[in-house]
Amino acid sequence: MRSPRDCALESERHPQLPAGTDERVSGYGVMGQPFASGHVLGLRRWTASSVGxxxxxxxxxxxxxxxxxYESAQPEFACSRWFGHGVQESTVVDIDVTWEGSHLLRVTSPPxxxxxLTLASSPMTRVMSAVARPLPLAAWRSPALLRAMGTVASSTLGVxxxxxxxxxxxxxxxxxxxQRIWRVVDATAQIQGQDAGPPAPLPEQARLGxxxxxxxxxxxxxxxxxxA
Known part of the structure; x- marks a missing residue:
């Protein structure tokens, strides 16, 4: 199985935007990582975007x-375009995404x-990735199928x-x-100079929309x- 670094770098070299009339983004990211301190971090690295x-x-x-x-583009051309109403502040900054190993990712925006983050596959992530990759676009646009996939992911991944x-x-x-997933098996973070503590689930799961x-x-x- 290809490493997350190889897949991410392929997306950087050959970004692919799916067909459609909706606004669309593609690439990779960390859907979310909660810490014992109550901080949560997420990463979206969209190597292709229909809006900019x-x-x-x-x-x-x-x-x-x-x-x-914290975004590398103006809010109207970044995640704030879609999720900004739930955010107290959007700031344009420089962000560096560096692969320090095949499964080791570092994300920095000083200060x-x-x-x-250290990533790893598991039997379940391998199965889910193998099932997801060949699905046709029509299946990926089916709300019923996506809801079912979300239920399966919730019960099998324990997230x-x-x-x-x-x-x-x-x-x-x-x-x-x-279309491909890996678990984060270890993470450390300094947020505005403060240690976020060890990874840990939150007492109440966070959400945006x-x-x-x-x-x-x-x-x-x-x-x-x-x-729209």
Whole structure:
């Protein structure tokens, strides 16, 4: 099985935007990583976008349930375009995404975030990736199938509720298509100079709109469709 680094670098070299009339992004990211301190981090590295150039976005929820987006593009061309109504602050910053090994990823935006993740596959992530990759586009756009896939992912991965279709924080319909997944088996982070502590699920699962943040870190290759 190809490593997450190989898949991510292939997406960087040959970004592919799926056909459609909705707004669309594709690439890779960390769907979410909660920490014992109550901080949550997420990464979206969209190497192709129908609304502008490729961009990177770090999602940060602090222990007081305030959301901050740190983005490499202006908010109207980044994740704030779809989820900004649930975010207290969006800031345009430089973000560096570096693969330090085949399964070791570091995400930095000094002095805001310095985040290192170790990824690994498991029998279940391998099965889910093998099932997901050959699905035709029509299947990926079926709300019923996406809801069923979310239920299966929730029960088999142990990450809490999984929402693969629903409404963004801005009230727009979305379909998320994770085509390859890996678990985050270790993570460390400095957030504004403070240690976020060890990875740990939150007492109450975080969400933005109908997108639920996994209670354990998940890295995915895939795409998202956002309707008007």
């Amino acid at each position: 150039e490729q961009f990177t976005s770090i999602w940060h929820r602090d222990p007081d349930d305030n959301w901050h987006f 805001l975030v310095d985040w290192t 809490g509720k999984v929402g693969m279709t629903g409404l963004t924080a801005n009230g727009l319909p979305f379909d998320a298509n994770p 109908d997108f639920w943040i996994p209670q354990h870190g998940v890295f995915a290759m895939g795409r998202v469709f956002i309707g």
